[in-house]
Amino acid sequence: xxxxxxxxxxxxxxxxxxxxxxxxxxxxxxxxxxxxxxxxxxxxxxxxxxxxxxxxxxxxxxxxxxxxxxxxxxxxxxxxxxxxxxxxxxxxxxxxxxxxxxxxxxxxxxxxxxxxxxxxxxxxxxxxxxxxxxxxxxxxxxxxxxxxxxxxxxxxxxxxxxxxxxxxxxxxxxxxxxxxxxxxxxxxxxxxxxxxxxxxxxxxxxxxxxxxxxxxxxxxxxxxxxxxxxxxxxxxxxxxxxxxxxxxxxxxxxxxxxxxxxxxxxxxxxxxxxxxxxxxxxxxxxxxxxxxxxxxxxxxxxxxxxxxxxxxxxxxxxxxxxxxxxxxxxxxxxxxxxxxxxxxxxxxxxxxxxxxxxxxxxxxxxxxxxxxxxxxxxxxxxxxxxxxxxxxxxxxxxxxxxxxxxxxxxxxxxxxxxxxxxxxxxxxxxxxxxxxxxxxxxxxxxxxxxxxxxxxxxxxxxxxxxxxxxxxxxxxxxxxxxxxxxxxxxxxxxxxxxxxxxxx
Amino acid sequence: xxxxxxxxxxxxxxxxxxxxxxxxxxxxxxxxxxxxxxxxxxxxxxxxxxxxxxxxxxxxxxxxxxxxxxxxxxxxxxxxxxxxxxxxxxxxxxxxxxxxxxxxxxxxxxxxxxxxxxxxxxxxxxxxxxxxxxxxxxxxxxxxxxxxxxxxxxxxxxxxxxxxxxxxxxxxxxxxxxxxxxxxxxxxxxxxxxxxxxxxxxxxxxxxxxxxxxxxxxxxxxxxxxxxxxxxxxxxxxxxx
Numbered sequence: 001x002x003x004x005x006x007x008x009x010x011x012x013x014x015x016x017x018x019x020x021x022x023x024x025x026x027x028x029x030x031x032x033x034x035x036x037x038x039x040x041x042x043x044x045x046x047x048x049x050x051x052x053x054x055x056x057x058x059x060x061x062x063x064x065x066x067x068x069x070x071x072x073x074x075x076x077x078x079x080x081x082x083x084x085x086x087x088x089x090x091x092x093x094x095x096x097x098x099x100x101x102x103x104x105x106x107x108x109x110x111x112x113x114x115x116x117x118x119x120x121x122x123x124x125x126x127x128x129x130x131x132x133x134x135x136x137x138x139x140x141x142x143x144x145x146x147x148x149x150x151x152x153x154x155x156x157x158x159x160x161x162x163x164x165x166x167x168x169x170x171x172x173x174x175x176x177x178x179x180x181x182x183x184x185x186x187x188x189x190x191x192x193x194x195x196x197x198x199x200x201x202x203x204x205x206x207x208x209x210x211x212x213x214x215x216x217x218x219x220x221x222x223x224x225x226x227x228x229x230x231x232x233x234x235x236x237x238x239x240x241x242x243x244x245x246x247x248x249x250x251x252x253x254x255x256x257x258x259x260x261x262x263x264x265x266x267x268x269x270x271x272x273x274x275x276x277x278x279x280x281x282x283x284x285x286x287x288x289x290x291x292x293x294x295x296x297x298x299x300x301x302x303x304x305x306x307x308x309x310x311x312x313x314x315x316x317x318x319x320x321x322x323x324x325x326x327x328x329x330x331x332x333x334x335x336x337x338x339x340x341x342x343x344x345x346x347x348x349x350x351x352x353x354x355x356x357x358x359x360x361x362x363x364x365x366x367x368x369x370x371x372x373x374x375x376x377x378x379x380x381x382x383x384x385x386x387x388x389x390x391x392x393x394x395x396x397x398x399x400x401x402x403x404x405x406x407x408x409x410x411x412x413x414x415x416x417x418x419x420x421x422x423x424x425x426x427x428x429x430x431x432x433x434x435x436x437x438x439x440x441x442x443x444x445x446x447x448x449x450x451x452x453x454x455x456x457x458x459x460x461x462x463x464x465x466x467x468x469x470x471x472x473x474x475x476x477x478x479x480x481x482x483x484x485x486x487x488x489x490x491x492x493x494x495x496x497x498x499x500x501x502x503x504x
Numbered sequence: 505x506x507x508x509x510x511x512x513x514x515x516x517x518x519x520x521x522x523x524x525x526x527x528x529x530x531x532x533x534x535x536x537x538x539x540x541x542x543x544x545x546x547x548x549x550x551x552x553x554x555x556x557x558x559x560x561x562x563x564x565x566x567x568x569x570x571x572x573x574x575x576x577x578x579x580x581x582x583x584x585x586x587x588x589x590x591x592x593x594x595x596x597x598x599x600x601x602x603x604x605x606x607x608x609x610x611x612x613x614x615x616x617x618x619x620x621x622x623x624x625x626x627x628x629x630x631x632x633x634x635x636x637x638x639x640x641x642x643x644x645x646x647x648x649x650x651x652x653x654x655x656x657x658x659x660x661x662x663x664x665x666x667x668x669x670x671x672x673x674x675x676x677x678x679x680x681x682x683x684x685x686x687x688x689x690x691x692x693x694x695x696x697x698x699x700x701x702x703x704x705x706x707x708x709x710x711x712x713x714x715x716x717x718x719x720x721x722x723x724x725x726x727x728x729x730x731x732x733x734x735x736x737x738x739x740x741x742x743x744x745x
Binding site (some may be wrong): 317318321339340341342343344345347350352353355356357359360361382385386387388389411 | 542543544545547549551579580581582583603604605612614616624626627628629
């Protein structure tokens, strides 16, 4: 056989194969082995084909593929491998014959799972659909196989276990992987088709967020994360040492967004980490998450801003529906859920309507009482039942339950120009028209008992003329989780941070 | 002649003596009809398929707007890919000058992939109402018109005839309905009595959608003209173009 030009073959590892006798000469010796470590020695012309592109159109072509050994199963003179690349996989067959010797089959069968291999093979149309592979209509008949990076023999978790849907009852008692094991071994857990799909979709959310806002004439800004004063009151803030004094980690970019508005950027957004020192161990709280923040100057009514934010989210939902259908299906296989439904334009209810709906459903609550988590969920169900939407806005919150910088309602002083947005009954965005008048801001801060010295810089920002403005912040992980109908925000944070987890 | 289970009993005369009052005079208490008021907007939600717009409900919406202070909204549900521009603007340009709770009634139309129109109001105390005819009956009841048993049966019967035979029936059935409509309209100016009822509205909508409006007999043609002389009908007519 002609020597392969690209990679040098170093022979295979005798001990792990246990083949002592070598009864006959190996005629395929050059066609398999462990490749020497790639140190960028050469730059061969070899073209590697993506596994997702291996379809019947490529039938009978000889291709090179790089993938991981997902599973391997030896059976006499042949060995079936499943090669995986991101969410996609294909069945490969190494069978004793013209191109492969008995030794080569044995070598292939003994490569540890998760190892990365380069394979040369002929694409063949499968006689029947191959279940369990994304490329169901073709298989790869291997002619050469070289190990590029060997995985250790024992894996901390099995990928097949990690994508198994959780079934109710004692269906078959097959293994699943618990969340801590997954998070402790996140690199492997992230390789699963479900994780791959989740984070592709999350990237899509960011992309669509940017695309939509830039099209609407927004400017992306970067704000500092190390700040001198706690932005919202002072609770729930991380203190870090800062040379000889201390500083805080930003709880939200709000002050800086507002300063940009005062600096005449008119419409701004930013994507960045946000820190919350809340000791809450729930399915939806993280101590560090990615905030998608919007702030916008408006002409006469803050609904101009609400409509813009809501439309941005609708454009994101539509974009996901169009561009990420494969990813949504992949996640649904493990975590089945109803497709995300929404209305255009977005449904906007007022807080008093929400209270009325809840009262009608038998909940006792005051007009100025905040929504408790169970009531929030119940309201989500009631709204879904009536309007069949998983996304809606609740407008006009009672002033008493909102931060001091929230603009009061011009008619009813007990209400405010503030709003929350909900996905599948859970809050994803909180926002308001901000007070842009230093006098009123001072009064409101005093009313809340806030030390004026501490927020002097904030109030001073509005002293040199400030446009009326409103905005809000969205949690990226929550949006991803709720769009896909997942039940824990840790599934949609690559390396989640919560009160109990700081690694990996 | 009205067919009743008791064939000897001819109610034709009773109907003629029954007086219908015009829609605009009767006072109706929405709170009484729609249940307890929690100080928030009472919102009627109607789901309809944009491929077959429920014309009668749009007419009723316009009529209700003449009577009550109504907050109207049109939405597109994510189950529908695109909705023609004229259907999105079927309630005209909405200018919301007042706070939501100051409106007497909300009317929310959602263009959605549904087999037939569906209405939801109070999800706690009321089941969804299905079908254009049934929703039309509900909406018409908000005018607070009171009819005697015979008249309301007659109106009900025309509504069913319009939906099941005129709109969804075979051409033979349609022909039969047009003939009986022609006969009825020979005696009175509207299908039931001398005032507009829900029967006229639903029958008009069905006739528009069957496309057989031009082939209708003389009395029906005349009746259609009278309908279309009313603003709520003519504005819906514009949607069809």
